[in-house]
Amino acid sequence: xxxxxxxxxxxxxVLLFLLxxxxxxxxxxxxxxxxxxxxxxxxxxxxxxxxxxxxxSFDYSSGGAPDVDPQAVVVVKHLFKKGVRIxxxxxxxxxxxxxNKVFDAWQKQGKKPGVDFVNLGYLAGGETAVAxxxxxxxxxxxxxxxxxxxxxxxxxxxxxxxxxxxxxxxxATGAPGPSEWVRQxxxxxxxxxxxxxxxxxxxxxxxxxxxxxxxGLLAGLRGAAEYETALKEPxxxxxxxxxxxxxxxxIIVFVILGNILYLLDxxxxxxx
Amino acid sequence: MTxxxxxxxxxxxxxxxxxxxxxxxxxxxxxxxxxxGVGAGFAVVVNYYSxxxxxxxxxxxxxxxxxxxxxxxxxxxxxxxxxxxAWITRIPISLLVGIxxxxxxxxxxxxELVQQISANFxxxxxxxxxxxINNLVMVVGxxxxxxxxxxxxKQTPIVMAGSAVGKWIMMVAFGAAFGNAVQGRISLLxxxxxxxxxxxxxxxxxx
Amino acid sequence: MKRELPLGITAVVxxxxxxxxxxxxxxxxxxxxxxxxxxxxxSAFAALLAAAGxxxxxxxxxxxxxxxxxxxxxxxxxxxxxxxxxxxxGQKSAPYLFLSNQVLVPLSAAIFSLLIFYIGSxxxxxxxxxxxxxxxxxxxxxxxxxxxxxxxxVVWKKFPVIADWLMKWPNLAGNRGVLIGASIGSIAxxxxxxxxxxxGHLGQD
Numbered sequence: 082x083x084x085x086x087x088x089x090x091x092x093x094x095v096l097l098f099l100l101x102x103x104x105x106x107x108x109x110x111x112x113x114x115x116x117x118x119x120x121x122x123x124x125x126x127x128x129x130x131x132x133x134x135x136x137x138s139f140d141y142s143s144g145g146a147p148d149v150d151p152q153a154v155v156v157v158k159h160l161f162k163k164g165v166r167i168x169x170x171x172x173x174x175x176x177x178x179x180x181n182k183v184f185d186a187w188q189k190q191g192k193k194p195g196v197d198f199v200n201l202g203y204l205a206g207g208e209t210a211v212a213x214x215x216x217x218x219x220x221x222x223x224x225x226x227x228x229x230x231x232x233x234x235x236x237x238x239x240x241x242x243x244x245x246x247x248x249x250x251x252x253a254t255g256a257p258g259p260s261e262w263v264r265q266x267x268x269x270x271x272x273x274x275x276x277x278x279x280x281x282x283x284x285x286x287x288x289x290x291x292x293x294x295x296x297g298l299l300a301g302l303r304g305a306a307e308y309e310t311a312l313k314e315p316x317x318x319x320x321x322x323x324x325x326x327x328x329x330x331x332i333i334v335f336v337i338l339g340n341i342l343y344l345l346d347x348x349x350x351x352x353x
Numbered sequence: 354m355t356x357x358x359x360x361x362x363x364x365x366x367x368x369x370x371x372x373x374x375x376x377x378x379x380x381x382x383x384x385x386x387x388x389x390g391v392g393a394g395f396a397v398v399v400n401y402y403s404x405x406x407x408x409x410x411x412x413x414x415x416x417x418x419x420x421x422x423x424x425x426x427x428x429x430x431x432x433x434x435x436x437x438x439a440w441i442t443r444i445p446i447s448l449l450v451g452i453x454x455x456x457x458x459x460x461x462x463x464x465e466l467v468q469q470i471s472a473n474f475x476x477x478x479x480x481x482x483x484x485x486i487n488n489l490v491m492v493v494g495x496x497x498x499x500x501x502x503x504x505x506x507k508q509t510p511i512v513m514a515g516s517a518v519g520k521w522i523m524m525v526a527f528g529a530a531f532g533n534a535v536q537g538r539i540s541l542l543x544x545x546x547x548x549x550x551x552x553x554x555x556x557x558x559x560x
Numbered sequence: 561m562k563r564e565l566p567l568g569i570t571a572v573v574x575x576x577x578x579x580x581x582x583x584x585x586x587x588x589x590x591x592x593x594x595x596x597x598x599x600x601x602x603s604a605f606a607a608l609l610a611a612a613g614x615x616x617x618x619x620x621x622x623x624x625x626x627x628x629x630x631x632x633x634x635x636x637x638x639x640x641x642x643x644x645x646x647x648x649x650g651q652k653s654a655p656y657l658f659l660s661n662q663v664l665v666p667l668s669a670a671i672f673s674l675l676i677f678y679i680g681s682x683x684x685x686x687x688x689x690x691x692x693x694x695x696x697x698x699x700x701x702x703x704x705x706x707x708x709x710x711x712x713x714v715v716w717k718k719f720p721v722i723a724d725w726l727m728k729w730p731n732l733a734g735n736r737g738v739l740i741g742a743s744i745g746s747i748a749x750x751x752x753x754x755x756x757x758x759x760g761h762l763g764q765d
Contacts (some may be wrong), residue, residue: 090685092375094680094757098542098677101539106556143666143667144672145539145672147540147545178665195632202406203400204608209599210600210603212456213597216592220593222598223410226589263464265460278429284529287736289619291728302536302537319549322710325708328709330709330711331680333695333702333706336698338684339683339686340688342649362662363667366666367670383629386632386634386638387663387667390638391639393639394639394643395660397607398642401643401647407597419594426602427601434612440562443566445602446574447569448595448598448599449599450570450753451577454570454753455574456596457750458746458751459578461743475738490733490734491734494734496648496739498735499740502741522737523583523697523737525730526731526734528698530731534721535679544673557684
C-alpha cells in the first residue's frame with residue numbers, strides 16, 4: 082500500500098498513456114449505439130431534400146478539433162450525399178483551416194464551388210459576427226475565402242437572411258457556441274439549429290435541446306462515432322471508441338484506488 | 354516509420370509538448386514558444402484577410418466609401434502605442450462594447466430568460482409515473498438551483514431547503530460535466546496517439 | 561472628452577439597438593445592421609492589436625536579455641515568418657500550409673491533451689468521497705463516463721440509459737438554473753455598462 086501512497090505522478094501518466102494506446106494497436110471492436118441527441122440530428126439531415134441550402138459553421142480551434150472535426154467531416158459527407166448545398170462559415174479564426182480541408186477534399190470529388198458549396202472563410206467579431214451573418218449573409222461575407230464575389234454565386238441567389246437556410250449545423254469548441262447562435266439567429270429567424278460540440282460543452286446545451294431551440298447535438302468524438310454508425314460508414318471517430326472506453330475505465334479505477342487509500346488512512350488521521 | 358519530414362516535425366513537436374509531463378525542460382519551452390508564435394501569426398493572417406475582404410475591397414471595388422469609418426476606428430486601437438494618444442483606443446473599444454452588450458442583452462431576454470423559463474412551465478403530471486418524476490426533477494431542480502443563488506434574500510426554511518436541493522442538482526450536473534470533460538480530453542490524447550503511432554511509426558494500422 | 565466621448569458612443573449605440581428591437585423602424589434596422597457589420601471589421605483589428613502587444617513584450621525581452629530571451633527570438637521569428645507567408649505568398653502557399661497543418665494544429669491538440677494526464681493524477685490524489693455532495697458529483701461522473709463509453713454498454717445495457725437520464729433531467733435542471741441566473745446577471749451588467757455606471761472596459765486614466 083505504501084507504494085501506492087507514494088506513487089509518482091509520472092507513473093500515472095505513463096500508465097494512462099499506455100492503457101489508452103493499447104486498444105488503438107489491438108482494437109476490441111466494441112459496439113457503438115446511437116444516442117437520442119445524435120439520432121435527432123441524423124434524422125433531420127436525412128429528411129432534407131437535394132438542393133436544400135444549409136449552413137455548416139466551423140467554429141472550432143485546433144485545440145479541441147480532434148473532438149469536433151470528425152463530426153463536421155461526417156455531417157458534411159451526409160449532406161453532400163443527400164445532394165444538399167452547403168454554405169461554409171467560420172466564426173473562430175482557426176476554423177477556416179478545417180473548412181478548407183473539408184471543402185478542398187470534396188472539390189476534388191467533383192463538388193463545384195459557388196454552386197454546390199461556398200467556403201465563405203472567417204469573419205471576426207464572435208457573437209457580433211454571428212448576428213451580422215444572420216441579418217444579411219451576403220453583406221457579412223461580400224467575398225468568399227478565395228476573394229471571389231459572393232453576390233454573383235449561384236448558391237447565394239435568393240439568400241437574404243438566415244431564415245433562408247433549411248438548417249444551421251455549427252461545430253464549436255467555445256464561443257460562438259449554442260448561446261450565441263440561439264440568441265442571435267435561432268430566436269430571430271427560426272432557422273433549425275444543431276450543434277456539434279466538444280464534449281465538455283455538451284451538458285450546457287441540454288436546456289436548449291429540451292426547449293426545442295436546438296434540434297440535435299453531437300457531443301465530442303463519441304457523437305461523431307454515433308453519427309458514423311447511423312450513416313453506416315465507420316471512420317476515424319469509431320476507430321477511437323475502444324481507446325475512449327479504456328481511458329474512462331482507467332480514470333474510474335484511479336478514483337476508486339485513491340478513495341480506498343483515503344478510507345484506509347482516515348482512521349489513522351482521526352487518531353492523530 | 355514514415356520518411357515524410359513534415360510528419361516528423363509534427364511528431365517531434367508533440368513529443369516536445371509531452372516532455373513537460375516529466376519535468377520542466379528547454380525542449381518544452383521551445384515548443385511552447387513556437388506554439389504561441391504560430392497561433393498569433395495565424396490570427397494576424399486570417400484577420401488581415403478579414404479586413405481586406407470585408408472592409409477594403411468593398412470600399413475600393415464597390416464604392417462603399419463609408420467603410421472607411423470602421424477601418425479608421427479599427428486603426429485607433431493602436432493609439433495605445435503612441436504617447437499621449439492612449440485614450441483614443443477607448444473609441445473602438447466603446448463601439449465594440451456598445452454593439453456586443455446590446456446584442457447579447459436583447460438576445461438574452463428572449464432566447465434565454467423568456468424561452469428557458471417558459472420551457473419550465475409544464476404540466477408536471479406526465480402520462481407515466483416516470484414522466485412525472487422527470488418533470489419534477491426538472492422543475493424543482495431548476496427552481497432549487499436559482500434559489501441557491503439567493504444570497505441577499507432572507508434565509509427562511511423554504512429558501513434553505515430549496516437551495517439544498519439546488520446544490521445537489523448542481524453537484525449531479527457538475528459530475529456530468531466532469532464525465533464529459535474526461536471524455537473530451539481523452540479524445541485529444543487519442544488523436545495524438547493515432548498520429549504518433551499510426552501516421553508516424555505505423556504501429557497502428559491506418560485506413 | 562477622453563471619458564465622455566467613449567461613454568456616449570457606448571450609450572448611443574446600445575440604445576439604438578434596444579430601440580430597434582422594440583420598434584420595428586426600417587431606418588433604425590439598416591443602421592444597426594450596418595453597425596453590426598462595422599463591429600466585425602473593428603474586431604479584426606483587435607486581433608491584430610493582440611499580436612502587436614505580443615511583439616512588443618517579446619522584443620523588449622530580447623532587447624533586455626530578460627528571462628528565456630532566446631526563446632523569445634524563436635517566437636518572434638516563427639510569428640513573423642507565418643505572417644509573411646500568409647500575407648505575401650498567400651493562404652494556399654506550401655510554407656503557410658505547413659505551418660498551419662503540421663505545426664499549429666498538432667501542437668494545439670498536443671498541448672490541450674496534456675490536461676487528461678493532470679485529470680488522471682487528480683483522479684488518484686484529489687477526488688475524495690468526503691461528503692454527500694462529493695458523492696453525488698463522483699457518482700454522476702462515473703455513471704456518465706460508463707454510459708458514454710462503449711465498454712459501459714457491454715458491461716450493463718442500462719448504463720447508457722442512466723447516463724442519458726442524468727444528462728437529460730438533473731443536468732438539465734442544474735444548467736437551466738445557472739443559465740437563467742446568468743442571463744439575469746448579464747442583463748443587469750449590460751444595462752449598467754450602457755448607462756455608464758460600469759466603466760471598467762475604459763481602463764484607468
